Amino acid sequence: MFEALEMAPPDPILGITEAFKKDPKPGKINLSIGVYCDENGKTPVFNSVKKAEQRILADEKTKNYVSPNSGTVEYCAAVQGLLFGAGHEAIASKRCATAHTPGGTGALRVAADFIKFLKPDAKVWLSEPTWPNHPSIFAASGIPTAAYPYYDAEGKKLNFGPLLDALKKVPAGDFVLLHGCCHNPTGMDPTVDEWNAIAEVAKAQGWVPLFDFAYQGLADGLAEDARCLTPFVASGREVYVCSSFSKNFGLYNERVGALTLVADSETSAQKALSHLKRIIRTNYSNPPAHGSNIVTTILNDPALRAEWESEVKGMRDRIAGMRQVFVDTLKAKGVKQDFSFLTKQKGMFSFSGLTKAHVDALKEKYGIYIVGSGRINVAGMTPSNMDALGSAIAEVLK
Numbered sequence: 001m002f003e004a005l006e007m008a009p010p011d012p013i014l015g016i017t018e019a020f021k022k023d024p025k026p027g028k029i030n031l032s033i034g035v036y037c038d039e040n041g042k043t044p045v046f047n048s049v050k051k052a053e054q055r056i057l058a059d060e061k062t063k064n065y066v067s068p069n070s071g072t073v074e075y076c077a078a079v080q081g082l083l084f085g086a087g088h089e090a091i092a093s094k095r096c097a098t099a100h101t102p103g104g105t106g107a108l109r110v111a112a113d114f115i116k117f118l119k120p121d122a123k124v125w126l127s128e129p130t131w132p133n134h135p136s137i138f139a140a141s142g143i144p145t146a147a148y149p150y151y152d153a154e155g156k157k158l159n160f161g162p163l164l165d166a167l168k169k170v171p172a173g174d175f176v177l178l179h180g181c182c183h184n185p186t187g188m189d190p191t192v193d194e195w196n197a198i199a200e201v202a203k204a205q206g207w208v209p210l211f212d213f214a215y216q217g218l219a220d221g222l223a224e225d226a227r228c229l230t231p232f233v234a235s236g237r238e239v240y241v242c243s244s245f246s247k248n249f250g251l252y253n254e255r256v257g258a259l260t261l262v263a264d265s266e267t268s269a270q271k272a273l274s275h276l277k278r279i280i281r282t283n284y285s286n287p288p289a290h291g292s293n294i295v296t297t298i299l300n301d302p303a304l305r306a307e308w309e310s311e312v313k314g315m316r317d318r319i320a321g322m323r324q325v326f327v328d329t330l331k332a333k334g335v336k337q338d339f340s341f342l343t344k345q346k347g348m349f350s351f352s353g354l355t356k357a358h359v360d361a362l363k364e365k366y367g368i369y370i371v372g373s374g375r376i377n378v379a380g381m382t383p384s385n386m387d388a389l390g391s392a393i394a395e396v397l398k
């Protein structure tokens with residue numbers, strides 16, 4: 001039985017953290033992880049979250065199932081307000097359907113099952129490169145994936161011309177996965193004009209945009225980051241948005257996220273939602289309540305919301321600040337290569353341009369852990385590890 005199995009391949013990124021934990025080198029640094037760290041290298045609980053939890057515990061009267069199983073009315077409304085802005089036409093005309101899912105991964109998987117049901121022959125197009133879990137999630141739902149060009153590794157920028165040309169050839173009815181902001185792994189996002197151009201191509205071609213929106217608020221601001229959605233939603237055609245509240249609320253282990261479908265009418269949205277409920281019922285039946293209660297409480301309470309927004313801003317500013325300090329440190333250490341492109345990238349991740357050989361040397365000699373592609377988590381940098389990090393990188397680049 002089980003002995004006939006081959007071992008499943010370990011997750012490439014989680015495996016690095018295992019190796020990091022075992023490494024006895026003093027001063028080791030983990031830049032491979034996918035979570036936010038503060039300047040003490042900790043992943044803290046937000047103050048706004050702690051306060052919301054105290055309120056929830058004091059008021060809690062039941063552990064009954066979440067009803068309906070697609071999420072409470074309050075939670076789904078709060079998610080839509082965060083995505084589109086309260087009172088947006090798509091909300092007012094009730095053409096949005098939101099389902100509460102376990103994290104952003106849960107949202108992607110429910111979306112994948114829905115796509116397989118709705119369009120059994122559709123393909124999902126992924127940016128090259130993308131988050132390594134994307135192809136696996138769609139494969140698990142039996143959906144083939146294809147790649148569109150995204151990053152110009154030579155020029156250290158978005159490969160916008162080839163990207164647009166490729167999207168002009170995606171057939172009607174296929175789906176294109178777009179990272180809403182803080183592209184993982186490159187940190188390069190389209191500008192507002194580029195998003196408008198992509199939305200025009202979507203409309204002309206008839207492919208469906210599927211947003212993975214795991215980092216809202218970590219690039220330029222909560223509303224600013226959601227601008228990517230505006231031209232697609234304005235087109236009146238279908239839009240899929242997978243939200244994660246793991247990063248922007250620090251609720252990683254509470255598993256809270258949402259899938260929002262924007263339809264052409266209220267009737268279509270209701271029909272789609274009925275199928276999301278069915279898919280959820282046969283999958284995990286009912287979502288976990290605690291994380292969504294936290295998100296709902298914070299978003300609906302002006303004081304808690306203001307505190308949360310300032311905590312998100314604190315994360316965003318720290319990440320942007322570390323990017324600049326990192327670039328300055330490398331320069332001060334005598335590194336000849338120009339790393340200033342890092343300050344144009346957004347969010348926690350950056351394609352550093354370090355090669356596999358550099359990554360291996362940093363691990364072996366200094367206990368500095370980076371994903372083999374050269375992707376670094378800038379949030380793993382702190383004022384206290386920056387000097388050692390800069391010296392080590394300067395050494396391996398020589």
Ligand SMILES: Cc1ncc(COP(=O)(O)O)c(C=O)c1O
Pocket residue numbers: 034102103104105106131179184212214244245246252256257
């Ligand atoms: C691009 C991207 N999408 C989705 C997710 C999933 O987030 P969650 O932990 O909410 O499932 C992540 C998490 O690292 C991510 O980087």
